[in-house]
Amino acid sequence: MPEEERVAGLQYGIIGCGMMGQEHLRNIALLADATVVAIFEPDAGMRALAAEVVPSARLVESIEEVLAVEEVNCLLIASPNYLHLEQLEKIAAIRPLPVLVEKPLFTDPADAPRLAALRVAYPAPIWVAMEYRYMPPVARMIEEAAEATGGIRMLTIREHRFPFLEKVGDWNRFNRNTGGTLVEKCCHFFDLMRHILKSDPVRIMASGGQAVNHLDEVYGGQTSDIWDNAYVIVDFASGARAMLELCMFAEGARYQEEISAVGPKGKIECLVPGPGRFWPEHLGEPPIAQVIVSPRDPKGPRMVEISVDPQLLEAGDHNGSTFYQHQRFQKAVRGERSVEVAIDDGWWAVAMGLAAQTSAQTGRAVTFPLAFSPKS
Known part of the structure; x- marks a missing residue:
């Protein structure tokens, strides 16, 4: 343990x-x-x-x-x-x-x-x-990002993964129930952007839609409308910019999440495998997460493997993060630490997802502040 x-x-x-x-x-x-x-x-x-x-x-x-x-x-x-x-x-x-x-x-x-x-x-x-904040490779990358980059100017998050899984009553097949893919799936990544960059967004541009998955799925006479791919670009108040690339028909990839941050001193990235239960047995052991630091001077990447306790990998699909999140939640309940992901953080993650979906649907950038606010 x-x-x-x-x-x-x-x-x-x-x-x-x-x-x-x-x-x-x-x-x-x-x-x-x-x-x-x-x-x-x-x-x-x-x-x-x-x-x-x-x-x-x-x-x-x-x-x-x-x-x-x-x-x-x-x-x-x-x-x-x-x-x-x-x-x-x-x-x-x-x-x-x-x-x-x-x-x-x-x-x-x-x-x-x-x-x-x-x-x-x-x-x-x-x-x-x-x-996702508490995945060990992501947490390690966040911890070292300022020193490795000299101040992040560009942040890229790529998730290439499997399609949405089946859930009770197929509730997750419709945007009206989930908030839409860029809310349901990607609020994690928008939260990571704000958390890593320590800044709020000022503009979002996106392109996305439903290209491959669930096209012929019909429930109660209605066809699934949940998106399976998107690009999102976000400008932040700090001057940094971030990009999300989502593909939910890429479960053959070696790594599920690839996150990179770049600044004047260099680049740091982490590579996170997907759930071990989906890794093909004929390929042997699942890949181990990595954090890679690539300085500009002297050039040459340095890679560290970030192993996760096998019990935690067995207990869930999120690289041990659910366990570590509960540890912190327990301490907040006992008054030993503050809440790290509060209502305002939850609002921002959803607001960014909704703004991205609006941008993709209208073909126009969406600027902040939005018409709705957690303090309204």
């Missing part, structure tokens, strides 16, 4: 135990002094899987019943995207406990006033789950 400081007494109530919720259950089980005591999951199949992972947990029929379990002292929301804000509001009205809420925080710009009200009134920590 990775070394960790012991954080006593967290007893989770879980709201939503689909694919991502199951990953959270497996990672919570690896934490010291943390248990899952109540689970609300309406789908019978996912509820049965959750009971296998945490047989001691109480299976309940509503959020109200989760909050009524006296032992519960923190919450995880891992339900479909379009439910997150409504569920946070219900928790706020009944028993506002510390919450780790999966991304995206919201899906509709019309919800900004509701989010603003929640932000002001909620008395406990709300942590938005942006796991």
Whole structure:
């Protein structure tokens, strides 16, 4: 097990135990002094899987019943995207406990006033789950980026991966439920851009659409409209610029994420493999993540492999990051550290995704500030 400081007494109530919720259950089980005591999951199949992972947990029929379990002292929301804000509001009205809420925080710009009200009134920590910050190779790159680059001027994030997986009720096949691919999938990357560059965006330009995946999938008489590829360019207030390249029909790639940052002193990049369960057995062991520093003087790249504990790789699809995120969330709950991914960060990640989709649909750049704001 990775070394960790012991954080006593967290007893989770879980709201939503689909694919991502199951990953959270497996990672919570690896934490010291943390248990899952109540689970609300309406789908019978996912509820049965959750009971296998945490047989001691109480299976309940509503959020109200989760909050009524006296032992519960923190919450995880891992339900479909379009439910997150409504569920946070219900928790706020009944028993506002510390919450780790999966991304995206919201899906509709019309919800900004509701989010603003929640932000002001909620008395406990709300942590938005942006796991990519905590992938060991990404965290290592972020830690060394300033020294390696001399100040980042260009940041590029490439994700070449598999198509969207099947989820309960196929809710993730429609933009109206997910917020759209550039929100659902890419809010992680927009969060990384702001986090790495320590600046806010001023302009976004994008091109994207649905080219290969889900074209013939029909659900309830409606054809899936979820995008599978995009380019996005973002100008930041600091003068830095960033680019996202997304392709969701490239699961044959050796690495799933490739992130590079360049400045006057040099370049630093990290290469992150996808989930090990998807790596073809005939190719042997899955690749190991790498961080590569390439100075301008003296020239010549230096590569370091960043290994991740096999237990953590087995517990989920996010290169160990879900575990490390929970460690930090626990400390925030106990008042030992501040929330690192707050409501404002969650708003920015979604706002950038919505702006990118608008740009791709209209063929025009979108400038900030937007008409909706987390402080409106």
